[in-house]
Amino acid sequence: MITVEDKKNAEFNYKILNNILVNSYILSKWRTEASPNCELCGEHNGILHMLYFSDLAQNVWAKMGRNKGTTIHASDVIFGRNSQFDQHLNFLISISAFNIYKFWIVAHNENKTRTQES
Numbered sequence: 001m002i003t004v005e006d007k008k009n010a011e012f013n014y015k016i017l018n019n020i021l022v023n024s025y026i027l028s029k030w031r032t033e034a035s036p037n038c039e040l041c042g043e044h045n046g047i048l049h050m051l052y053f054s055d056l057a058q059n060v061w062a063k064m065g066r067n068k069g070t071t072i073h074a075s076d077v078i079f080g081r082n083s084q085f086d087q088h089l090n091f092l093i094s095i096s097a098f099n100i101y102k103f104w105i106v107a108h109n110e111n112k113t114r115t116q117e118s
Contacts, residue, residue, distance in 0.1 A: 012098045016047060016078055021101065023050050024108065039107050050104050051097050052077050060096055068092075 015021040024045035028036035038045035041055055051057055052074040061072040068089060077097050080090040 009094055009098060012101065013094060016051070016097070019047060021047050021050075023047055023104070038104075040104070048074055048078070051100055054100075056103065057100050060100060064092065064096060 012021070020026075024034065024038060025036040027034040036044060038049060038054060043049055043054070045054075052061065061077070065072045070089070072093060076090075076093055080086075080093065
């Protein structure tokens with residue numbers, strides 16, 4: 001049985017693989033008032049920065065890697081691991097990346113609300 005969460009995760013992974021996941025950089029192409037930089041650290045905010053290279057994401061991947069006795073690489077976040085033994089780890093990585101993205105969306109919306117109130 002496919003749940004709503006499975007569909008959301010599949011759609012999220014599709015958007016990552018096709019480089020269409022909305023982030024500050026893409027928003028800045030559409031709207032001139034949007035900054036291409038990360039609201040959390042000020043760095044250029046592409047998909048890889050948001051999901052892997054940001055301080056927040058690096059902390060998540062380091063803790064997960066220590067817990068699982070492995071190292072999580074950027075390619076693991078984008079493509080997953082190509083092994084039948086890593087299916088559970090791929091699922092954890094995908095869910096964690098989705099939660100990092102949801103955190104970024106909340107931070108972006110809070111920042112936008114604060115800017116509008118000023």
